[in-house]
Amino acid sequence: MGAVLIEDELEFDFAAAIRAERFEDITYKMSHCMKSIDFIVEWDEELWFIEVKDPDNSKIPSKSKKHERRQFFEKFKSHTLFSKELGPKIKDSFLYLHLQKNLPDKPIKYYVLIAMKMLSPALLSSANDQLKISSCLLGPDNSAWPNKYLDGVAVFNKATWNEKLKQCPVTRNI
Amino acid sequence: MIEHLEIKDFTVFDELKTDFVPGVNLFIGANGTGKTHLLKLLYSIQGTRIEKDFFQSIYEKILKVFLPHDLSFKRLIHRGKGEKKAAYISIAKNDQKMSFVIDGNGILTEAGIEYFKPEKAVYIPVKEMLANAPGFRSLYKEREIHFEEVYLDIIDKAFLPFLKNLRPDQEKILKILQKEMGGKVQLQKEEFFLRQKSAELEFTLVAEGIRKLALLWLLISNGALDKGTTLYWDEPETNLNPSMLQIVVKVLLSLEQMGVQMFIATHSYELLKEFELQQKEHSLCFYSLYKDKDTIKINSSKSYHKLFPNKIADEFSRIYDLEITRAMEGE
Numbered sequence: 001m002g003a004v005l006i007e008d009e010l011e012f013d014f015a016a017a018i019r020a021e022r023f024e025d026i027t028y029k030m031s032h033c034m035k036s037i038d039f040i041v042e043w044d045e046e047l048w049f050i051e052v053k054d055p056d057n058s059k060i061p062s063k064s065k066k067h068e069r070r071q072f073f074e075k076f077k078s079h080t081l082f083s084k085e086l087g088p089k090i091k092d093s094f095l096y097l098h099l100q101k102n103l104p105d106k107p108i109k110y111y112v113l114i115a116m117k118m119l120s121p122a123l124l125s126s127a128n129d130q131l132k133i134s135s136c137l138l139g140p141d142n143s144a145w146p147n148k149y150l151d152g153v154a155v156f157n158k159a160t161w162n163e164k165l166k167q168c169p170v171t172r173n174i
Numbered sequence: 175m176i177e178h179l180e181i182k183d184f185t186v187f188d189e190l191k192t193d194f195v196p197g198v199n200l201f202i203g204a205n206g207t208g209k210t211h212l213l214k215l216l217y218s219i220q221g222t223r224i225e226k227d228f229f230q231s232i233y234e235k236i237l238k239v240f241l242p243h244d245l246s247f248k249r250l251i252h253r254g255k256g257e258k259k260a261a262y263i264s265i266a267k268n269d270q271k272m273s274f275v276i277d278g279n280g281i282l283t284e285a286g287i288e289y290f291k292p293e294k295a296v297y298i299p300v301k302e303m304l305a306n307a308p309g310f311r312s313l314y315k316e317r318e319i320h321f322e323e324v325y326l327d328i329i330d331k332a333f334l335p336f337l338k339n340l341r342p343d344q345e346k347i348l349k350i351l352q353k354e355m356g357g358k359v360q361l362q363k364e365e366f367f368l369r370q371k372s373a374e375l376e377f378t379l380v381a382e383g384i385r386k387l388a389l390l391w392l393l394i395s396n397g398a399l400d401k402g403t404t405l406y407w408d409e410p411e412t413n414l415n416p417s418m419l420q421i422v423v424k425v426l427l428s429l430e431q432m433g434v435q436m437f438i439a440t441h442s443y444e445l446l447k448e449f450e451l452q453q454k455e456h457s458l459c460f461y462s463l464y465k466d467k468d469t470i471k472i473n474s475s476k477s478y479h480k481l482f483p484n485k486i487a488d489e490f491s492r493i494y495d496l497e498i499t500r501a502m503e504g505e
Binding site for chain 1: 501
């Protein structure tokens, strides 16, 4: 069953999906060894893994905002955001569902929302490349894995999410 | 320091008016929107060596810099429907103003001047010329070779003898460049060499990107590029790895601090961003040249992200769009 999922200030309307869940609700008690993405959403034709980053969150006190934003930028710039967070998250989450024999036979997408107005198309484009590398989208020799794995990955900011993924708009509730 | 320009019916422009900032003026625009023409026109006027009649000198300089077929000014007049047009050009700087009209037959018909003194100007063309410098000047003087005069001018400037004494601000910029180049430039007869720690490298063997930095180094060392000079640079990014652009921008902003006004045409996102990010207290303005119903127009903005239209940013949006579409359809 579809649902509205909330990640702090950001509200995602997945009502039109077959199922929409917080991933940590299903990977209960595995956090000591596995990282997990935020949401898993199943549609008629596809399965989505979704991770949300919200540097524009208004609840971050203005005192620490500058510091937090700088830290986020550092992670973005040094690619550790991808290599240490976004990459491991999708690999562990996929592995978990695979080992649990809980992966429906549908194409899988990994979508990351970085809610940051400053993310220009040029930066988003470079983020896409990093996400492809860190999530091991392609196997050896740059060809697709013989076994089923991700079918596509993409990084969005809030505006491009709402523009491209009209079936599940995201809004900010302050 | 050029403050204002008005053009009517000259090359691609039918009517254009714009103000400039005393520091860095950056031009973007699709191919064929007149970026290079604007730079060349300003340079021709600013950098003319007045020999005989003031306007005649400018007239001839424009012809040599633009190099129209048969050196006919007629070909530089904006071609449009209807009656024969006349090109009008007016420039204002530091309370000085001058304007002139050239009619459809390419004849100077009107000229007005309120005291106008050409100043030192340097034009760096897209193609790098230092490696081809040996013999080029004599060839240009003796033979009919088809090169716009900006190529001869830049070689002439590069060949000027070094200054005996340099100010600390000049030394500082030269050090930044030397660090990147790994040495200094030397001139032996008419040939340039890059003198590095253990070796001397002739310019034909030096990477073209490094030669660009070397040219800046020469121009600063010999005073061709100093306070009061206007610098025109067409596509600094050509042959430079984007990682090198931060050095170029650092050097250019130091020159701006020194009192160099500059006009730069570019297609490089990295160059523009670098300027935006290093900007701080500098005087800087972005201009977008664009076609609107067959007319070239100009918009300006002090901040890059507000510049409109922006073909460079549009292209990134298009690429990102394709990437997302591809991801959504399955890679």
